[in-house]
Amino acid sequence: MKKTMKMNPAAAPTEQKLTERQQQQRVVKWAQEHEADFPELKLLYHVPNERKCSPQQGRQMKLMGVRSGVPDLCLPVARAGFHGLYIEMKSEKGKVSENQKFWIENLTAQGFQTTVCYSWLEAVQVLENYLTEA
DSSP states (O other): OOOOOOOOGGGGGGGGGOOHHHHHHHHHHHHHHTTTTOGGGGGOEEOOOOOOOOHHHHHHHHHTTOOTTOOSEEEOOOBTTBSOEEEEEOOTTOOOOHHHHHHHHHHHHTTOEEEEESSHHHHHHHHHHHHHOO
């Protein structure tokens, strides 16, 4: 049976004004609040590939394996023939970069479900649908 989480309809009109970071924070908060419904959400994590750092720190991060364009959120849970789920978060007017397109295409080719979400509500729906698939 498919579980559907109720969203606060009053929150929807202001969603367009949220930054990408704020959208993602809401997804993570929702996931933490719904771990009892979907225990797999405890495995959801952020890939910290955006950076504002010194050139030296940037070189160190690259040496440690940071790659530009990797999607923002990863849920390493197999479902419905997929190895896991990657979500790239964008603000309402955000655009997918060429590096992000590369990662999305290649992760999809490797058997992961990938998606770009332009709101936290959209990302929550993707997570719910993914976790309720047989």
